[in-house]
Amino acid sequence: MIYADNAATTKMSGAAANAMTACMQDTWGNPSSLYSLGQRAKEALEDARERIAACIGASPKEITFTSGGSEADNQAIRSAAQLGARKGKRHIISTAFEHHAVLHTLKRLEGEGFEVELLPVGALGTVTAQQVSEAIREDTALVTIMYANNEIGSVLPVSEIGAVCRERGVIFHTDAVQAAGHLPIDVRAQNIDLLSLSAHKFHGPKGIGALYARQGVPLTNLIEGGAQERGKRAGTENVPAIAGMAAALEESCSHMAENAARVSALRDKLIFGLSRIPRSALNGDPVNRLPGNVNFCFEGIEGESLLLLLDDRGICASSGSACTSGSLDPSHVLLSIGRPHEVAHGSLRLSLCEENTEADIDAILKAVPEIVTYLRNMSPLWKDKVSGKRAFVL
Numbered sequence: 001m002i003y004a005d006n007a008a009t010t011k012m013s014g015a016a017a018n019a020m021t022a023c024m025q026d027t028w029g030n031p032s033s034l035y036s037l038g039q040r041a042k043e044a045l046e047d048a049r050e051r052i053a054a055c056i057g058a059s060p061k062e063i064t065f066t067s068g069g070s071e072a073d074n075q076a077i078r079s080a081a082q083l084g085a086r087k088g089k090r091h092i093i094s095t096a097f098e099h100h101a102v103l104h105t106l107k108r109l110e111g112e113g114f115e116v117e118l119l120p121v122g123a124l125g126t127v128t129a130q131q132v133s134e135a136i137r138e139d140t141a142l143v144t145i146m147y148a149n150n151e152i153g154s155v156l157p158v159s160e161i162g163a164v165c166r167e168r169g170v171i172f173h174t175d176a177v178q179a180a181g182h183l184p185i186d187v188r189a190q191n192i193d194l195l196s197l198s199a200h201k202f203h204g205p206k207g208i209g210a211l212y213a214r215q216g217v218p219l220t221n222l223i224e225g226g227a228q229e230r231g232k233r234a235g236t237e238n239v240p241a242i243a244g245m246a247a248a249l250e251e252s253c254s255h256m257a258e259n260a261a262r263v264s265a266l267r268d269k270l271i272f273g274l275s276r277i278p279r280s281a282l283n284g285d286p287v288n289r290l291p292g293n294v295n296f297c298f299e300g301i302e303g304e305s306l307l308l309l310l311d312d313r314g315i316c317a318s319s320g321s322a323c324t325s326g327s328l329d330p331s332h333v334l335l336s337i338g339r340p341h342e343v344a345h346g347s348l349r350l351s352l353c354e355e356n357t358e359a360d361i362d363a364i365l366k367a368v369p370e371i372v373t374y375l376r377n378m379s380p381l382w383k384d385k386v387s388g389k390r391a392f393v394l
Contacts, residue, residue, distance in 0.1 A: 002315045002360045006201075006292055007150055007178060007351035012244070013203035019247035020205060023240040031237055032228060041239050048239075048246035052210055055253045056195065057186035064211045064219065064229045065242055069177035070101035071222065072196035072211035075233075077105045077144055079213070079220040080171045080194065081114055084141020090114045093135045093143045096336040097121050099150055099175055103332075106144075114141075124285040125152045125337045129160035136168050143172050147179035147195075151333040151349060152284030153293025155183065162191030171217060177201055177209075181252030182260065182291060193217050197249075199241070203353075204248030208241035259354040263291040266352050266361050270294045273365040277372055279394045283334060283347065292352035297339055299394045300382035301346040301375040309371045315364060318349045343393050 003011070027044045029037035046060065053060045066072045077092075084090060094106055096118045106116045117135055119127045132143055143165050148155045158174055165172035173194035176185060181202025187195055194217060198209040213219050225234035252259070271282055271294055279299040298306070303319030310317050319331075330344035339347075350364065376382040384390040 004350040005316045005318050006353040009200045010203045015251045016204050016244035016248040020240040020244040023243040048242045051246040055249050057188050058212050066209045068209040069196050069198035072209050073101040074105050075222050076173045076194040080142040082220050089139045089141035091140045092116050095119045097333040125154035129164045133164045140170050147174045147176040148290050150178045152295045153289040154285040155288045159190045166191040199245035202252040204245040205241045208245050260291040281394050294350040297343045298346045298372050303347050313367050
C-alpha cells in the first residue's frame with residue numbers, strides 16, 4: 001500500500017506509541033487526584049505541556065489541551081468574539097478558504113449578530129498583510145487566518161499578518177493544524193495570540209489537540225463541569241494521548257528541516273510528473289506550499305472515480321471534492337481560487353510524509369496518467385471537448 005493522504009491523518013510514530021503505552025501502564029492515575037499515583041500522572045501531564053509549549057515558543061501556562069483542532073478553533077474564535085463584543089467590537093476578518101471548523105463557527109456567530117468579512121484568496125490561494133490591514137476597522141474583534149491550507153497547501157504570510165494585527169491592537173488567531181510539526185512556529189516572534197493544533201497531523205494520536213492562548217487573552221469555556229486546564233476545559237485530561245502528542249511534536253520539530261527537504265523533493269517530482277498530463281493544473285501556490293502537498297485538477301473526470309481506481313492499485317489519496325462526504329458540491333477551497341465547478345470536481349490531493357519513497361512517487365506517476373486517460377475515454381463530456389463541441393477549461 002502507498003499512503004499519500006497525510007493531510008487527512010498520519011500514521012502514529014513509534015515515539016508517540018511508546019509514550020502512550022508507558023503512560024497507560026505506569027502513570028494511569030487521575031491527574032487531579034492528590035495521592036501519589038495521581039500526582040505522577042499530573043507530572044506527566046505538565047511535562048508534556050512544557051514540551052509542547054517549547055516547540056512553538058510559548059509558555060506552558062498558555063497551553064490548553066482539547067480534543068483536537070476543531071475544538072481548539074471553536075474555543076479560540078468564540079473567546080475572541082465574546083471579548084470583542086464586551087468592548088463593542090463585532091467585526092471578524094477571515095478568508096474564504098478556511099477549514100469548516102472555522103467557517104461554521106463564524107457562520108454561527110453571524111447568527112448572533114457578528115459581522116464576518118471573508119477576504120478573497122486569489123488564484124494562488126493566499127492573502128496579503130496589506131489586505132488584512134485594509135480590512136481592519138475600529139470595531140474589528142478578531143482576525144482568524146489559517147497558517148497553511150489543508151487542501152491546496154498554500155502557506156500564508158502569518159508573520160506579516162500577525163505584525164499588522166499587533167500594531168492595530170486586534171487579536172490574531174491562526175489554525176495551524178496543517179503547519180504544526182511541518183513548518184517552524186514561534187508564537188512570540190510571529191505575534192500570534194491564539195493558535196490551534198492537532199496531534200494526528202504530525203504522527204500523534206487522534207482525538208487530542210491543543211490551543212495556545214497568549215497570556216492576557218481570556219478563554220471562554222465550551223465545556224463546563226470541572227476545574228481541569230485552569231478551569232478553561234472541563235473533563236479529566238487524556239494523559240496518555242497528551243504524552244503521545246508531546247513525543248510526536250518534539251520528534252517532528254527536531255527533524256523538521258531534513259524531513260522538509262526530503263519531502264519537498266518528492267513533492268516537486270510528483271508535481272512535475274503530473275503537470276505533464278494534458279489539461280491538468282496545479283492548485284495552490286507553487287512556491288509557498290506545504291512540503292508534502294500536491295493538489296491537481298484534471299479536466300474531464302470526476303475525483304471520486306479517480307480515488308476509487310487509485311485505491312484498486314493500493315494508493316490512498318483524497319479529492320478536493322466534498323462528494324466523498326455525501327455532498328454533491330465541489331470543494332469550497334477550489335471554488336475560492338477560481339476553479340469552475342466542472343474542474344473542481346476532478347481534483348486529486350496527494351499529501352506526502354517522510355515515510356514516502358521514490359518508488360511510491362514512481363508508482364503514483366504511473367497510475368494517475370493511466371487512470372485519467374481511462375476515465376476520459378469513457379466520458380461523453382471529454383469526447384465533446386476533443387471534438388470541439390465543447391470548449392476546454394484548462
